[in-house]
Amino acid sequence: MASKRKRLILLLSSCLVLVLLCFSVEAKCRSGCDLALASYYIWEGSNLTYISSIFNQTIPEILRQNPHVPNQDSIHSGTRINIPFSCECLTGDFLGHNFEYLTQGGDTYEKIARIAFANLTNGNWIQVVNIYDPTRLPNSVFINVTVNCSCGDSRVSEDYGLFETYPLRPGENLSSVANASGAPAELLQRFNPGSNFSAGSGIVFVPAKG
Template identity: 50%
Template sequence: MKSNILRETDFDALLSYNRQIPNKDSVQQDTRINVPFPCECINGQLLGHVFLYPTVTGDTYDLIAGRNYANLTTVDWLRRFNSYPPNNIPDRNAVVNVTVNCSCGDSSISRGYGLFVTYPLRQGDTLESIARGSNVSADLLQRYNAGANFSSGRDLVFVPGRGDFISTLDY
């Protein structure tokens, strides 16, 4: 398994967040996996984490955001946090800042959750399917994501849980 986010030696730790994966050497396509990452204040503006992505020939912001980071970020965010023009990203030996948004929740909704999964929506997702798969109520999920269209097939929502910050990727 190769990842632009984790080193190969980190996969044993990764499995502890992904009980649905019995073998670290074989993951079925379209399997969602949880990836832990720290969440910090970026430029005094937002909570997130910046991953450093080394470019390869043919990279575009669209490919980096969509394919390599499973829509955890957007082309707009890549433009915002990088100085490279979207049509002139260096082919090699450059580093792109990949900023991923995260959430600390809302204590007025509940103080019982310290972990929030940054969850990129994909085609076929619904409020009910995400609630069922996350073992949280649809009402709680909707309250933490007011105004979110869970069936949009794009965008991010935040799923409450317990533990450290994690993110869900499609592998």
């Protein structure tokens, strides 16, 4: 009788562990949002035709999010423009969007992240979601490029629902990002806990105007 009781206790304990494990792996996101923005740093030689192709957005739609750019021939290297995209809950784990990129001669995961996608992601992150050896990336194949995004955090503020995925660059800091975005520095810190705005790399999420 005692043996049966011990087995029952062990069975109930195992069930409890399984329940706790199920709760621990509960989805970190349930849904995304229709619109997010990628803050794209214009590098020398890029143009809206190229940018629109890799983000699968029309030029008029991109210009609509950039009223400071009067036409497609007026973008200047060293400036930023906003690229619209949908922000989705991927695998229940994080908010992001998978873009398809057609590889070209000389491409590496790191080069695609740094140049084509202007540091909106990184080489390691691209490698994780693709099957090709990083030392032998074939030409003219489509690969996945995942860019993270944010739909806001109601625990911080319910006043903001549109966010930029913003790659930090050398020389920027919390003050300069706050001035550029118009968002209070304290709010930026609360939306990006633990982020170092002076790191010169990495991404933060910045409230944006629609």
